Amino acid sequence: xxxxxxxxxxxxxxxxxxxxxxxxxxxxxxxxxxxxxxxxxxxxxxxxxxxxxxxxxxxxxxxxxxxxxxxxxxxxxxxxxxxxxxxxxxxxxxxxxxxxxxxxxxxxxxxxxx
Amino acid sequence: xxxxxxxxxxxxxxxxxxxxxxxxxxxxxxxxxxxxxxxxxxxxxxxxxxxxxxxxxxxxxxxxxxxxxxxxxxxxxxxxxxxxxxxxxxxxxxxxxxxxxxxxxxxxxxxxxxxxxxxxxxxxxxxxxxxxxxxxxxxxxxxxxxxxxxxxxxxxxxxxxxxxxxxxxxxxxxxxxxxxxxxxxxxxxxxxxxxxxxxxxxxxxxxxx
Numbered sequence: 317x318x319x320x321x322x323x324x325x326x327x328x329x330x331x332x333x334x335x336x337x338x339x340x341x342x343x344x345x346x347x348x349x350x351x352x353x354x355x356x357x358x359x360x361x362x363x364x365x366x367x368x369x370x371x372x373x374x375x376x377x378x379x380x381x382x383x384x385x386x387x388x389x390x391x392x393x394x395x396x397x398x399x400x401x402x403x404x405x406x407x408x409x410x411x412x413x414x415x416x417x418x419x420x421x422x423x424x425x426x427x428x429x430x
Numbered sequence: 431x432x433x434x435x436x437x438x439x440x441x442x443x444x445x446x447x448x449x450x451x452x453x454x455x456x457x458x459x460x461x462x463x464x465x466x467x468x469x470x471x472x473x474x475x476x477x478x479x480x481x482x483x484x485x486x487x488x489x490x491x492x493x494x495x496x497x498x499x500x501x502x503x504x505x506x507x508x509x510x511x512x513x514x515x516x517x518x519x520x521x522x523x524x525x526x527x528x529x530x531x532x533x534x535x536x537x538x539x540x541x542x543x544x545x546x547x548x549x550x551x552x553x554x555x556x557x558x559x560x561x562x563x564x565x566x567x568x569x570x571x572x573x574x575x576x577x578x579x580x581x582x583x584x585x586x587x588x589x590x591x592x593x594x595x596x597x598x599x600x601x602x603x604x605x606x607x608x609x610x611x612x613x614x615x616x617x618x619x620x621x622x623x624x625x626x627x628x629x630x631x632x633x634x635x636x637x638x639x
Contacts, residue, residue, distance in 0.1 A: 329543045333591045337603045338542060374550030376542055378591035411553055413582065 317364050320354045322346065323371030333378040343382030351383055352390070358403050369408040380414060385421035392429045399426060516566045516636050523559045524629055527552060531622055534588055535615045539607030542591070549585050556581055563632060568639035573632045580625045587618050 322330060326346050331338025335345050351367070358365035369375070388400050401422050408414040530548050534540050560574050591608070592601055600614040610618065 330546065331606075332542050332603060334594070337591065338606060341543075373543060374546035374548070375589070376546050376591055377586055377589040379546075411550060413553075 317366055318354055318358045318361075319366050319368065320350060321368040321371065323368075326350050328371065329373045330375050330379045332376060333382040343379035343386065346379070347383045347386045347390075351387055355387065355400065355404065364403055364405055366405045366407060369406065369414055370410045375411075375414065377417070380418055381421045384418045385425055388422045388425035392425055397426070397429045512566075513636055513639065516563060517633050519559050519562050520629055520633050520636075523555055524626065526555060527622070527625070531584070531588070531618065534608075535610055535618060537609070539602075539604060539609035541606055542603070542608050545588060545608055549589055553581065553585065563636075566636050566639070568635050570632050570635060573628055573635070577625065577628045577632070580621065580628055584618070584621045584625060587614075587621060 326349075327341045329341060330343070330346070331341035333343050335342045354365050354367075357363075369380075384400070384404075391398055391400065399422065401419060406415045406418055530552055534545055534548060556577070560577070563570055563574065590601060591603065592598065600611050602609045602611075
């Protein structure tokens with residue numbers, strides 16, 4: 317299992333959706349610099365990626381949508397219809413609702429590819 | 431109000447009952463001594479017999495009646511105290527929610543990280559409050575589900591930052607601050623009002639239980 321913690325590996329104060337809106341702490345940057353890298357490593361090793369959302373000051377909906385929905389969009393726009401959540405486990409004990417919210421963001425992107 | 435009564439309002443205070451029985455026994459033997467024989471003259475014209483055994487029976491009956499009434503009163507007071515505690519926890523959350531949401535919708539905007547942390551703290555406070563409400567004697571499962579769903583709507587509204595393609599300008603990011611349009615603030619107020627309505631229904635239900 318590959319572990320990725322937003323609080324420990326990225327930031328304790330996640331920002332907005334885009335880098336232009338909150339440089340250094342955006343969902344866009346998290347997706348490109350951490351999530352995509354860890355996800356592809358997990359897939360390459362036939363392993364799973366566990367992403368832990370706990371320990372931060374809180375999330376804006378758009379940070380997580382840009383991170384996870386954005387990752388699914390990234391593959392969809394490249395003609396790849398995989399479901400990223402088949403290799404990703406979300407841990408969110410502080411705010412359990414994020415787990416189902418992220419599933420909804422990814423599902424929305426999957427439905428666009430049908 | 432003893433802690434035992436709060437834990438189990440129906441518990442019988444055995445110690446108080448035994449003290450009462452002992453006091454009643456003292457009264458009985460006291461009366462026996464005072465009465466001496468079996469006759470007590472009330473006046474020159476009227477004299478009648480008062481059987482000390484009857485006096486003792488009456489005293490015990492009165493004592494038991496008073497004890498039972500006091501126990502029932504204590505139980506009612508305990509129930510009322512519990513209801514008040516549940517309602518107070520809901521009122522406290524109501525105040526926190528109103529104050530925090532009002533703080534997020536100021537016209538000058540609020541830092542995105544502040545919005546995120548405020549919503550997280552509100553969510554945690556709500557879950558703690560709902561754990562307490564689940565302990566109340568009346569069934570609030572349906573209303574709790576409604577409350578959670580309504581909070582999700584409120585949270586999504588307050589933490590939404592638009593896509594590049596969204597040109598509605600409902601939420602504008604300026605120097606790291608989230609600024610909501612007037613129309614958007616109206617939507618937030620509407621969802622907040624709906625949330626408060628559900629909260630009010632839960633308070634009513636607990637108060638009537």
